[in-house]
Amino acid sequence: MASVPLPPADRATADIDAVDAPGEAPSLRSRSPWLPRDREWLVLAGYGVTFLALHRLAILWGGVGYYSLWFPAAGVRLALFWRFGARLAPATALTEIIVQCLTGIIVFTQPEWPRGIFGVASPVLAYGIAVAVVRRVADGATGSLATAPMPLGLASVLAPLIAVAFALPWSIVRPDITNVANVRDVIVSLTGFAVGDMLGVLLIAPPLLWIADLSSGSTAMPAMVPSRRDIAEAVIVLGLALGLVGMLASIGLGLPATPVLLAIAWIGLRFGRAAAWAAIVVTAILVLPETVGAIPVDQRLALHMSLAAVTVVGYLAGSFADAEARALAAVARRDRMLFQAERLKTLRAMSVAVIHEISQPLSTLAIEARHLVEISAHADPDIAETARLIERKTVTLSTLVRRLRRFGGRAVDEPSLLPVGALVDTVAALARPEASVAGVAIRIAPVDPEWTVLAQEIEIAQALVNLVRNAVQATDDGVVEIAVTRRDERVAIAVVNHCADHPLVHEGMGVGSLVAKAIVEAHGGTLSRADRGLLRIAHVVTLPLVGTLTGDAA
Amino acid sequence: MTLSASAPATVYVLDDDADLGASVARLLVRHGHAARAFVEPVALLRDYPRDPAACIISDVMMGDMDGFTFADAVRELDPDVALVFMTAWPTTANAVDSVRRYGGLDYLEKPIDEDRLLTAVAEGVAWSNGRRLLNRRTALLTTRERQVFDMLVRGHSNKAIAGALGLSIKTIENHRAAVVTKTGTNGLAQLIALVS
Numbered sequence: 200m201a202s203v204p205l206p207p208a209d210r211a212t213a214d215i216d217a218v219d220a221p222g223e224a225p226s227l228r229s230r231s232p233w234l235p236r237d238r239e240w241l242v243l244a245g246y247g248v249t250f251l252a253l254h255r256l257a258i259l260w261g262g263v264g265y266y267s268l269w270f271p272a273a274g275v276r277l278a279l280f281w282r283f284g285a286r287l288a289p290a291t292a293l294t295e296i297i298v299q300c301l302t303g304i305i306v307f308t309q310p311e312w313p314r315g316i317f318g319v320a321s322p323v324l325a326y327g328i329a330v331a332v333v334r335r336v337a338d339g340a341t342g343s344l345a346t347a348p349m350p351l352g353l354a355s356v357l358a359p360l361i362a363v364a365f366a367l368p369w370s371i372v373r374p375d376i377t378n379v380a381n382v383r384d385v386i387v388s389l390t391g392f393a394v395g396d397m398l399g400v401l402l403i404a405p406p407l408l409w410i411a412d413l414s415s416g417s418t419a420m421p422a423m424v425p426s427r428r429d430i431a432e433a434v435i436v437l438g439l440a441l442g443l444v445g446m447l448a449s450i451g452l453g454l455p456a457t458p459v460l461l462a463i464a465w466i467g468l469r470f471g472r473a474a475a476w477a478a479i480v481v482t483a484i485l486v487l488p489e490t491v492g493a494i495p496v497d498q499r500l501a502l503h504m505s506l507a508a509v510t511v512v513g514y515l516a517g518s519f520a521d522a523e524a525r526a527l528a529a530v531a532r533r534d535r536m537l538f539q540a541e542r543l544k545t546l547r548a549m550s551v552a553v554i555h556e557i558s559q560p561l562s563t564l565a566i567e568a569r570h571l572v573e574i575s576a577h578a579d580p581d582i583a584e585t586a587r588l589i590e591r592k593t594v595t596l597s598t599l600v601r602r603l604r605r606f607g608g609r610a611v612d613e614p615s616l617l618p619v620g621a622l623v624d625t626v627a628a629l630a631r632p633e634a635s636v637a638g639v640a641i642r643i644a645p646v647d648p649e650w651t652v653l654a655q656e657i658e659i660a661q662a663l664v665n666l667v668r669n670a671v672q673a674t675d676d677g678v679v680e681i682a683v684t685r686r687d688e689r690v691a692i693a694v695v696n697h698c699a700d701h702p703l704v705h706e707g708m709g710v711g712s713l714v715a716k717a718i719v720e721a722h723g724g725t726l727s728r729a730d731r732g733l734l735r736i737a738h739v740v741t742l743p744l745v746g747t748l749t750g751d752a753a
Numbered sequence: 754m755t756l757s758a759s760a761p762a763t764v765y766v767l768d769d770d771a772d773l774g775a776s777v778a779r780l781l782v783r784h785g786h787a788a789r790a791f792v793e794p795v796a797l798l799r800d801y802p803r804d805p806a807a808c809i810i811s812d813v814m815m816g817d818m819d820g821f822t823f824a825d826a827v828r829e830l831d832p833d834v835a836l837v838f839m840t841a842w843p844t845t846a847n848a849v850d851s852v853r854r855y856g857g858l859d860y861l862e863k864p865i866d867e868d869r870l871l872t873a874v875a876e877g878v879a880w881s882n883g884r885r886l887l888n889r890r891t892a893l894l895t896t897r898e899r900q901v902f903d904m905l906v907r908g909h910s911n912k913a914i915a916g917a918l919g920l921s922i923k924t925i926e927n928h929r930a931a932v933v934t935k936t937g938t939n940g941l942a943q944l945i946a947l948v949s
Contacts, residue, residue, distance in 0.1 A: 551842075554841070555841040555842055558841040558863040558864050559770045559773055559841055559863065560770075560772070560773075561863070561864040562773050562776075562777075562863045562864045562865045563770070563772045563773045563776040565864050565865065565867065566776045566777065566779075566780050566865070566867060567776055569867060570779075570780065570783065593864075596864075597864035600864055601862065601864070604843070604862075615845070
């Protein structure tokens with residue numbers, strides 16, 4: 200395949216070709232995916248500054264054998280990979296190394312600098328691996344594993360664990376580096392590392408990603424907006440829980456997490472993720488300052504693990520409530536669509552009946568009008584003109600009725616021969632209003648006008664419109680391309696969009712995709728997703744080619 | 754029965770819309786046919802033996818009897834009548850059936866394309882007249898002569914026919930001469946033209 204840049208239409212075609220030819224490298228792959236693109240350089244620079252600040256902050260919760268029991272920089276790192284892709288891991292590792300060099304932690308004149316570089320880079324690469332693995336598993340999975348926010352939750356737990364696994368050999372081979380002397384110290388060190396990272400990830404990554412999604416417009420504000428009464432309820436519940444914990448602590452019973460955990464779970468379930476996060480942040484603000492300084496490791500570890508548990512529970516409860524609200528909204532939307540479809544069906548049936556009723560008298564009128572023109576040819580010019588006018592109008596009406604019947608009548612109950620070019624034009628016309636609102640352009644590659652399929656026009660158009668709408672929502676460069684190619688006796692219609700970070704789009708319940716697949720398969724076709732490396736996604740519908748309008752299908 | 758090319762051909766129009774049927778019949782009359790409109794299939798079937806037609810234009814969807822049932826019934830009475838269907842509810846399946854199963858010459862969609870209707874009727878009349886002429890001319894042939902006639906018009910030689918029927922070439926030549934005489938033709942070319 201040529202490495203020169205292709206025009207959009209040709210790129211879409213190239214994507215289809217690559218479906219059956221995985222060995223061929225698309226032209227877009229000629230650029231290394233590991234390199235940051237465009238604004239990602241700026242994002243990395245911002246990450247470097249943020250990492251430096253949070254790294255300094257984390258030392259307040261530092262201890263022997265581990266850097267910190269709360270490491271918020273890990274949350275920023277995970278959010279970065281989740282948002283922009285694990286492909287940024289090498290560049291991020293380089294950024295952290297540069298930061299550590301500038302702050303004097305890595306000094307190239309010292310003999311230990313290679314170990315220092317490895318120590319900085321290994322957790323970054325571990326996070327990249329975790330994100331890549333979870334993304335891949337979630338892409339191929341169905342059910343709860345693929346349902347948001349489960350993939351992010353998995354990555355939040357897996358990333359610190361993989362980072363610890365990377366650090367384990369060093370703790371055993373070079374215990375002097377982390378000042379650990381025995382097995383207990385090693386376990387404390389690694390546990391502290393894991394808890395610090397996990398707490399940092401759980402507290403920082405989800406809100407960062409949420410804010411990023413809000414700013415890019417790929418998500419909306421929470422489905423449930425708490426009223427003043429809701430806020431008052433949440434404040435009272437959390438206040439009671441914290442007060443209970445304070446009272447228990449004051450009489451020497453420690454700092455049990457259970458009341459706060461239950462309160463935050465309640466808030467999450469009642470008011471959604473945003474409210475849960477607000478409660479978590481309040482709790483963290485109260486707890487974290489208490490664990491700064493020289494307090495026993497076991498107490499600090501217990502408090503941070505409790506805080507992690509509270510965060511996880513609150514996060515899950517809030518996400519569950521949000522997902523439930525989304526599901527209810529999706530069901531309501533589907534009900535509306537079904538109602539509209541039913542109404543459309545009724546209207547169609549009515550239109551067919553009307554067409555029938557009109558065509559009967561119109562046939563008579565057309566015949567008589569023509570006859571009138573013939574016999575009035577030599578009559579008064581005014582009469583002749585009137586007769587011609589009546590005849591012209593009956594011809595126009597007859598043509599209109601035939602066209603209406605082709606759209607509303609025949610297509611209702613049986614498939615018809617459909618030029619693929621006309622089908623694609625119809626789909627683009629239906630999807631364009633929504634695409635315009637989203638600022639997305641729909642580009643259509645030239646289609647051979649003779650390619651024809653046997654299909655129910657309205658159904659197959661609906662299936663393709665669903666795919667185009669999904670692509671409009673997912674694209675990140677404002678373009679959706681539709682390209683058609685022919686392979687033997689099949690025609691492949693590809694809907695292609697650019698998408699750098701492969702977000703897991705969970706708009707609605709995926710009913711649209713299921714319906715599209717069912718419709719396509721009912722036409723003897725297939726619907727498949729064909730990712731083009733890390734950059735482009737193509738959904739390809741194949742349909743049996745009946746023939747050509749001028750050839751065997753005529 | 755209309756057998757002469759110069760006499761107007763009888764054409765019936767069957768539609769449960771009386772106005773449309775009458776209108777189509779008048780149109781056909783203006784174009785030189787002896788057309789008559791019927792609203793009820795039963796009435797047409799009742800009158801048909803008394804006055805057969807060269808062509809019938811029938812609506813497909815009617816009250817008690819649809820166009821296809823009517824086609825079967827009228828074919829029982831007269832296999833040589835040409836049928837043209839018209840409908841306000843066109844479907845591909847019906848279009849195929851009307852031609853393949855019910856021997857229709859055309860399947861017209863309402864509102865009717867007048868030129869197409871007139872062309873279909875002209876073709877139908879010509880086809881029906883040809884069939885009737887053939888039947889009349891071959892009516893006097895014996896069974897053996899009919900066998901020889903059928904093989905001749907399919908292009909078989911005397912020798913081949915003799916071999917196939919187990920007769921001598923001389924006998925076949927005699928049968929061939931009788932066929933030519935009885936059908937009023939003057940040779941093989943006219944015999945073939947009779948069935949084409």
